[in-house]
Amino acid sequence: MPRIRLLTASTVNKIAAGEVIERPASVVKELMENAIDAGSSKIILEIKDAGKTLIKIIDNGCGIEKEDAPLVFERHATSKMDIIEDIYAIATMGFRGEALSSIAAVANVEVLTCTKEGDSAALLIKRPSEDLVVKEGARAKGTTISVSDLFANIPVRRQFLSTDTAELGRITNVFTALSVAHPEISFRYICDGKEKANYQATENPLNRIRDAYGSALADSLLSGKYSDEILEVTVFFSNLDLTRANRTGQSFFVNRRLIENKNMERGLRIGYRDLLPGGRFPIAFVFVRINPDEIDVNVHPAKREIRFADEERIHRAVGKCITEGFRAKSIVRPSAADSENALNKESITSTQDTLPGLYEPKTGEQKSTFSFGASTNAHPAPGHVPASGSESKANPFQELPVQPFVPQQSSEAKIGVGEQFKNDARQYLIPYFQLHNTYILCQIKNGLLMIDQHVAHERILYEKALKGLSAGERPVTQQLLFPVMLELTAEQKLMVDTFFKAFEQTGFALRSLSGNCVVVDGVPAAHKDQPVKQMVLEMVDELTKNSFGPNDYDKHYASSYACGAAIKAGQPLSLEEINYLVDMLFQCENPYTCPH
Ligand code: ADP
Numbered sequence: 144m145p146r147i148r149l150l151t152a153s154t155v156n157k158i159a160a161g162e163v164i165e166r167p168a169s170v171v172k173e174l175m176e177n178a179i180d181a182g183s184s185k186i187i188l189e190i191k192d193a194g195k196t197l198i199k200i201i202d203n204g205c206g207i208e209k210e211d212a213p214l215v216f217e218r219h220a221t222s223k224m225d226i227i228e229d230i231y232a233i234a235t236m237g238f239r240g241e242a243l244s245s246i247a248a249v250a251n252v253e254v255l256t257c258t259k260e261g262d263s264a265a266l267l268i269k270r271p272s273e274d275l276v277v278k279e280g281a282r283a284k285g286t287t288i289s290v291s292d293l294f295a296n297i298p299v300r301r302q303f304l305s306t307d308t309a310e311l312g313r314i315t316n317v318f319t320a321l322s323v324a325h326p327e328i329s330f331r332y333i334c335d336g337k338e339k340a341n342y343q344a345t346e347n348p349l350n351r352i353r354d355a356y357g358s359a360l361a362d363s364l365l366s367g368k369y370s371d372e373i374l375e376v377t378v379f380f381s382n383l384d385l386t387r388a389n390r391t392g393q394s395f396f397v398n399r400r401l402i403e404n405k406n407m408e409r410g411l412r413i414g415y416r417d418l419l420p421g422g423r424f425p426i427a428f429v430f431v432r433i434n435p436d437e438i439d440v441n442v443h444p445a446k447r448e449i450r451f452a453d454e455e456r457i458h459r460a461v462g463k464c465i466t467e468g469f470r471a472k473s474i475v476r477p478s479a480a481d482s483e484n485a486l487n488k489e490s491i492t493s494t495q496d497t498l499p500g501l502y503e504p505k506t507g508e509q510k511s512t513f514s515f516g517a518s519t520n521a522h523p524a525p526g527h528v529p530a531s532g533s534e535s536k537a538n539p540f541q542e543l544p545v546q547p548f549v550p551q552q553s554s555e556a557k558i559g560v561g562e563q564f565k566n567d568a569r570q571y572l573i574p575y576f577q578l579h580n581t582y583i584l585c586q587i588k589n590g591l592l593m594i595d596q597h598v599a600h601e602r603i604l605y606e607k608a609l610k611g612l613s614a615g616e617r618p619v620t621q622q623l624l625f626p627v628m629l630e631l632t633a634e635q636k637l638m639v640d641t642f643f644k645a646f647e648q649t650g651f652a653l654r655s656l657s658g659n660c661v662v663v664d665g666v667p668a669a670h671k672d673q674p675v676k677q678m679v680l681e682m683v684d685e686l687t688k689n690s691f692g693p694n695d696y697d698k699h700y701a702s703s704y705a706c707g708a709a710i711k712a713g714q715p716l717s718l719e720e721i722n723y724l725v726d727m728l729f730q731c732e733n734p735y736t737c738p739h
């Protein structure tokens with residue numbers, strides 16, 4: 144075993160640099176943060192060759208005192224804190240005093256800085272493992288930092304960099320995120336001699352989002368606000384029609400710092416609840432202002448993560464912003480539980496008055512915030528079909544002329560048409576049109592509505608199953624004359640076992656045989672006319688296909704059940720069934736998407 148030795152300062156710096164400076168984008172982030180901390184109102188970023196040749200930041204901030212200048216390349220040299228307690232009250236982006244020393248360990252750095260208009264400037268030149276050279280220079284108040292030949296002295300590091308396109312993409316992301324966090328600062332971005340961005344200072348964060356992401360995105364964002372004693376949250380987020388396949392469209396800022404935090408992501412997920420299909424992620428900008436005592440910013444060398452004293456509060460606050468933003472736009476029907484949330488209604492803002500693709504709800508003392516043309520306080524037309532067993536909900540078609548119902552031969556209960564519906568409403572049916580036995584076309588006040596019959600039925604069954612599961616209600620089971628035997632794979636059998644209780648609670652009667660065989664003795668009465676084998680196998684497939692968390696047991700089952708049991712595309716429906724389907728759909732909390 145060799146003897147123990149202390150590492151040299153240069154080795155220590157290189158190791159530290161490895162933690163802070165992973166790639167060109169990390170340099171950009173550290174230097175831009177320094178410029179922001181210096182109180183600059185104007186910051187310019189210049190890049191050559193994706194940052195490998197040159198990264199240059201020009202600011203008009205406070206500058207560095209000449210006497211302090213030699214210190215900037217020392218490790219743990221900072222003007223931003225003295226004692227450890229300061230960390231917990233920190234309002235600046237930096238505080239560890241590691242960035243410049245780390246960068247100087249892996250690149251050539253030049254700093255030209257001036258603290259007072261008219262004074263001479265200091266020019267500091269530092270190359271890895273060479274002494275610092277200090278000269279006199281000239282520039283207006285502010286600081287210019289140039290970083291060249293990044294990782295030239297650490298070939299492995301350079302080798303690990305991605306393609307120029309990828310590295311440049313990361314730099315652009317950092318630039319965009321920091322500029323969105325600081326709309327009051329004007330930013331320019333020049334890349335290989337070409338201007339890529341030029342953002343004027345603005346008070347309104349949405350203006351900056353518009354500059355950075357374009358007006359098509361910015362103008363379609365919804366927004367919600369939340370505040371309490373210790374924090375203030377503003378979220379700008381995309382409507383249901385604008386999502387991504389990953390989280391790259393999401394940015395989280397805490398006290399203007401761009402961070403990653405699982406709980407804020409969770410907050411978004413909760414806010415969107417089951418509105419989005421799996422694997423789709425909303426675009427969102429989350430701004431949190433919080434008392435610095437309530438966070439720990441010192442948990443990551445590159446300050447990428449922070450910890451909250453009360454993580455729970457954060458995700459709830461973010462979730463509330465989303466729910467309230469949607470509610471303000473009438474996308475989500477408020478549920479009783481939600482409205483108990485003590486949320487300050489005054490703090491809700493919206494970015495826009497009409498949603499693309501949806502109709503503006505009529506105002507007035509409307510109870511439901513349902514957003515189709517016909518409002519709840521409109522007179523029900525003679526043909527209005529009372530929604531069985533529920534308070535009157537706004538069916539968008541209630542003002543349309545109706546035609547007398549002509550009984551059809553094929554109207555057996557493929558979708559479990561309720562008895563009450565059959566008896567009460569037979570004579571007054573709305574003349575919907577079924578296209579390709581798949582879509583239901585409806586004439587509504589302002590145009591045409593197209594409903595995918597499978598998706599609609601899925602949504603209805605999903606909400607019904609969820610309610611039933613949580614209320615412990617069990618629908619009637621129809622015993623099968625001829626039980627159906629299913630041979631499953633081990634994985635499928637495991638799923639059936641896992642969700643055995645849910646199957647029972649939703650009206651299925653199953654029996655496990657030896658091996659991986661399962662016998663279906665009964666199905667929910669509402670589905671008695673459906674092909675049993677196909678329905679149950681599809682449910683099992685759905686259960687197996689998608690993953691679920693410990694808290695998603697009911698939801699996962701309900702969506703699998705809904706998918707397997709819903710009527711399919713290609714299924715002819717009677718007018719009576721279509722009326723029933725549409726009516727049930729618009730009694731749903733979220734009639735706009737299927738649970739997937
Ligand atoms: P930290 O930001 O954690 O303090 P850095 O290594 O990033 O550490 O910077 C060291 C110090 O150099 C800062 O505390 C600050 O005093 C000074 N400094 C760096 N960049 C600038 C700048 N653009 N304008 C003014 N001062 C700067």
Ligand code: MG
Nearest residue numbers: 173177237242
């Ligand atoms: Mg810094």
